[in-house]
Amino acid sequence: NAGVTQTPKFRVLKTGQSMTLLCAQDMNHEYMYWYRQDPGMGLRLIHYSVGEGTTAKGEVPDGYNVSRLKKQNFLLGLESAAPSQTSVYFCASSYAVNTEAFFGQGTRLTVV
Amino acid sequence: AQSVTQPDIHITVSEGASLELRCNYSYGATPYLFWYVQSPGQGLQLLLKYFSGDTLVQGIKGFEAEFKRSQSSFNLRKPSVHWSDAAEYFCAVGAGNNFNKFYFGSGTKLNVKP
Numbered sequence: 001n002a003g004v005t006q007t008p009k010f011r012v013l014k015t016g017q018s019m020t021l022l023c024a025q026d027m028n029h030e031y032m033y034w035y036r037q038d039p040g041m042g043l044r045l046i047h048y049s050v051g052e053g054t055t056a057k058g059e060v061p062d063g064y065n066v067s068r069l070k071k072q073n074f075l076l077g078l079e080s081a082a083p084s085q086t087s088v089y090f091c092a093s094s095y096a097v098n099t100e101a102f103f104g105q106g107t108r109l110t111v112v
Numbered sequence: 113a114q115s116v117t118q119p120d121i122h123i124t125v126s127e128g129a130s131l132e133l134r135c136n137y138s139y140g141a142t143p144y145l146f147w148y149v150q151s152p153g154q155g156l157q158l159l160l161k162y163f164s165g166d167t168l169v170q171g172i173k174g175f176e177a178e179f180k181r182s183q184s185s186f187n188l189r190k191p192s193v194h195w196s197d198a199a200e201y202f203c204a205v206g207a208g209n210n211f212n213k214f215y216f217g218s219g220t221k222l223n224v225k226p
Contacts (some may be wrong), residue, residue, distance in 0.1 A: 035216075042118075042217050043216040044216075090156070105122060105157055106153075
């Protein structure tokens with residue numbers, strides 16, 4: 001039962017570097033989400049996708065890009081990392097409307 | 113705009129005592145409501161959800177929550193807390209025209225005293 005898998009689990013970047021976070025789900029879910037979690041702020045939606053080939057902006061999209069080329073994968077990219085992007089990133093997926101989201105274990109990213 | 117408020121940042125209860133975690137939401141239509149739990153270093157796990165029907169919903173691990181439309185609340189309760197319940201709890205509301213977004217509260221961290 002893999003569910004939602006995020007890679008990597010930890011990463012340290014220097015300011016200005018780029019990286020891609022990978023999210024993979026094996027539940028055939030249509031909807032996928034990227035959140036960031038910061039102390040005292042709960043989870044904030046960065047981008048989401050309602051199906052293969054589609055993406056949309058969430059609450060805090062600036063500085064991030066996403067792609068959903070395959071239904072099972074949702075990639076989050078940071079083109080030029082900034083210290084403000086230090087956070088824990090969670091990917092989630094859901095089957096359809098009116099269903100709960102399943103979460104990955106998170107990626108702890110530090111930008112120095 | 114949709115929002116979710118969890119007024120208690122930290123709560124400490126003694127093992128065996130009852131628990132109530134508060135959640136208030138702001139949403140124009142009938143909301144879809146969720147409670148998730150996050151153990152340290154882990155992702156979020158669904159405890160329970162409310163979509164419609166009976167306003168008292170039962171979840172896993174002995175938790176329940178009651179939807180009160182008049183108070184815009186969806187408080188989480190447990191009659192007797194166990195030490196393993198120590199975690200952070202998040203209330204969330206499903207929103208958007210096609211319900212394709214979740215909005216989360218800022219979380220309540222629960223400590224359990226022996």
